[in-house]
Amino acid sequence: MHAVSLEPPPVITAAALRRALIVGARRVIAACDELNRINVFPVPDGDTGNNLAATFGAVLHGALSRRSRQVGELLERVGEDAIDGARGNSGAIMAQFLVGSAERLRQRQVLDVEGLSSAVRRGAEAARAALAKPVEGTILSVIEAFSAALEDGARLQQRSPRRLFADALERAHAALAATPRQMAVLQRAGVVDAGARGFVVWLEGIAAYADGGLATLRAHGGLPLPAQDAGPVAHSHETIDPQRRYCTECLLVGEAIDRVALRAALEAQGVDSLVIAGNARRVRVHGHSGQPQRIFDIGAGFGRVEAMKADDMLRQQRSAQSPGLVAIITDSASDLPEALAERFGIHMVPVRVSLDGRDYLDRLGLGVGEFYRRMRASAALPKTSQPPPGDFRRVFDQVLACQHAALYVGLSRPLSGTLQSAETAARDHEAKLRCFDTRNVSAGQALLVWRAGELAAAGADPAAIEAELLRLRPLTRTFAMARNIEHAVRGGRIPRWAAPLVRWTGLTPVAAVTEQGVLKVAGGLLARQRAPEAFARYVARHVPAGQRWRVIVGHADAAEDGARLLAALRQRLTVAGDHLVEIGPAIGAHAGPGTLLAGLQPASG
16 A cells, blocks of 8 residues: 655745746747747748747846746736736737736646646636637647646646746647648748747746756846757748738727727728737737827727827838848827838838827827818827837837837937937847937938938948038928918917917018027018919029039928919929928927928938
8 A cells, every 4th residue: 555645746936936927928029039030920921039029028128027926816916917918919919918828827726736827827818719710730739738637647647847948848849830831821832830849948947947946037037048940041021911911909998898899890991910818907009000100090989099009010021121221210299201101111210199088109190181171170289209119129129120220210309209218119129220410300200311321222331421420410401381380379489479470470480490490480482372382482582503412392281272282392402302291299299280391412422
């Protein structure tokens, strides 16, 4: 007769679980570049590593930065922080797995074998349910294999969570190795699924802590793993649908959010790669769409919309295909013509716009035409704000994961805190990233971005591009004409006494950007019916004669006047290249409808 052991089964405390999760999160962050390199599904945009790193970074700086008394309390905090910080398809799935795992452990003080198996099973179910169209051969398949192995071990009454976890990790490795056989795109590229690899890396970090304890936390938690599949991965352009080019995300905050109804509403709009992750109070929405604002508007019907972002996957993929070129980045205050952004693969960080109690992403979230329509109908002035450092950091991380260097060509420092926000985000990339103050805005800023993109496409290095921009900066001129200064007066940009003076005299004020990057009133025009032509004469008189010019004309909901201004400038100047653009909210919110802008830069070559 065998003696029956009366020792209690080993358990995992909240303190031990927290330390293990810290090591796992650090391992994923350290593997960021590897995961980016092998990212070919659902789209080959090379950002799975960045997305998982951001998701786990939010957890590291949140729930894992402080002690918890109970396992259930710890995992609930981990899940909520993961939802708040989740980025990308894999990040949202991982966050939902963590939220689901916490649901079975709410009141648990410690974690035993049965609890571990039950929690991971619920997490696997939640992760699969988060996707509108689950696909095998992805992170879902590996999570399922890991969960099934834990259940098998629990049925066999495996008493040690450590042994159970190690056995399940082996099953997860096997499932990861099988992903290329499940998806042809992985087999063609010769890689495993990047999201699935990230999940296994996370498990490996947890197992490393289980084996090595505190020494692993101190010495190995943040070390990068040996690179796997180190060869370059071929990204095929056709796998990104140009009609759904924006990887769009937001966080919904509310009470009793109906995730089933939310999914149905988004599917009805044709949103692809849809992931709905979270709980009744906080929901992370991820999807691919050609019109990001549709996702944000639908989300607003279910809760408060926060943390909006829309990344252009075609631009990301272009970065992945151009590792030897310098990436050029700007902000939407530049009013860069879309044709130039497409031609040179220039990345755009959107300014934030607040209108009628809602926040929008300039151009990506709120089209320019719709902005002016709402602006005319609103009793309150729209407001703009600089992109937060996190918006810049996301774009910087994305491009520098693929390209060897980047240059941000930004809005004038005296006019906005946008440049400072970019500089804050750039501190993590000081050796590879430069920030350039154009001392300009709108059309003038766009002209400098245009030249930077041109040089980068020709293979120029960052120093050469910056030197050329320094040469052109004092030669690049921007002029503005406002038919109606009421918006500028209401916004405090122009003193109140100026409004009646303009009405009485019939003057149309003209402003110019100084060499110091400040916008100042420079004169006035006694013209109403022929104001665009008079403005062209003014501009021509205030630039050097005998020069060939690049010209960008901008208009604020005044396309006919803009076309007349451009035509008049062509008659008076030698124009080597020109574009007509609609001025976005970054300028239009302050200048008002009817404003015209003219940017001029000496043509090179």
